Amino acid sequence: MLGLVACQEAGPTRPVEPSRAGSAAEVGGMAALVKAAKKEGRLNTIALPRQWANYGGLIDGFEKKYGIKVVVDNPYGHSRQEIDAMQRYRGQKRAPDVVDLGDSFAQTAARQSLLSPYRVAQFDQLPPEQKDAGARWYNNYGGYISIGCDAARVRTCPESFADLLRPEYKGLVSMHGEPTAAGSAFATVYAAALANGGSFDNIRPGIDFFARLDKSGNYNRADPSPAAIAKGRTPVSIEWDYLNLQHIDQLRGTGVKWKVSIPFDGSFSQYYAQAINKGAPHPAAARLWEEYLFSPEGQNLRLVDYARPVLMAVMAKNGTLNKALAARLPTVEGTPQFPTGAQLNKALRTVHENWAKAVGS
Secondary structure, eight states, X not given: OHHHHHHHHHXXXXXOOGGGOSSHHHHTSHHHHHHHHHHHOEEEEEXXXXXXXXXXHHHHHHHHHHOOEEEEESTTOOHHHHHHHHHHTTTSTTSOXXXXXXXXXXXXXHHTTOBOOOOXXXXXXXXXXXXXXXXXXXXXXXXXXXXXXXXXXXXXXOOSTTGGXXXXXXXXXXXXXXXXXXXXXXXXXXXXXXXXXXXTTBOHHHHHHHHHHHHTTOBOOSOOOHHHHHTTXXXXXXXXXXXXXHHHHHTTTTTOOEEEEOOTTSOOEEEEEEEEBTTOSSHHHHHHHHHHHHSHHHHHHHHHTTOEETTHHHHHHHTOSOHHHHTTSOOOOSOOXXXXXXXHHHHHHHHHHHHHHHTOO
C-alpha cells in the first residue's frame, strides 16, 4: 500500500530537454517537439543535393510544414566529409544537426560516439538489419547499383560488370565519388566484388576489378553529374538506380538518350542511414526532421525520385504507400540480401587499406 501511494505521489515523468530526448514522448509528445523545434527555427544539414533521393522535395516540405529554415552545407559532399564536419565543428553553431550516411560510415560514426540515440515513431517497424539496436542510426531509403548509359553516344550499352571491361568503353566508365569516402562508390565496389567471385566477406575482387578497369583505360574519374553527362564527359555511369533513373528526367530534351540497367552479375542493394549529431546545435529540429523523414509523407516523397523508402512494405500493407509512384520502380528478381555490420566494417577496412595502391586516387 505504501508503494502504491509513493507511485501516485511521484506523478508523470517530467519532460527532458530535446538534446537528451530519446524519443518524442520524452520531450512531452510530438506537439511539444514541434514547438521546441519551431523555437529553434533552423536545421543544419550537410551533403544533401536536392536531386538526391528527392531531398529538394523533402526540404521544401519540411520548411513549409513547420516554418523551420533548412540550411545545407557542402551539398555535394560525401559520408566521410559529414563525419569530419561533426568532429571539426563540435560545439559550434555551424555544426550539422543531422547526417545522411552510407551504412558502413554510420557504424563508424556510432563507434566514435558522434551520434545521439533517438527512436523515431516508426522505429519498431524498421527491419532489424536496417537499424542500430541502440537507435543511433536507422536506414531511410535505398536502391540498387545500376549502370546508366547514353545510347546517343555509346553504340551498345553495357549491362553487366563484365561488359565494362570491353575496349569500346575506353575512358567512358565513371562512378559517383571514391569508395574510401562515398557510400555510393563503396557499394559499387561491393557490387563489382559479387560479380567477380567475391562475397559479403570478400570485397577484394571488387578492388581488383577497378584496378583492371583503370589499367585498361576504361575508368573515368569524372563525377557523373547531369551536367557532365549532357556534355558527354561521363557517358557510362555506375550509380544507384534512383540517381540513374533521375537522369532520364533531368536530361530530357538535351539529346541524351539515357538507359538504365541493373547488372545481372553483381546485383547489390543498400540503404542510407539517418542520424543525429550528438552535438547538434538545434536538437529539437534535428529530432523533428527524423520524424518527418520516416513519416508516410516523407517516405512517399522518396519515391518521387525513384528511391525505395525503407518502410515501403509496411506502407503497402497499411495503405499509406503511393502505389502510382511505387509502380515506376524497376523490377528486381529475388529478395535483396544485405551484409552484416561486421562484414561492412571488414569491407571498409579492406578498401581503405588497398584502394589507393591498387587503383590510385
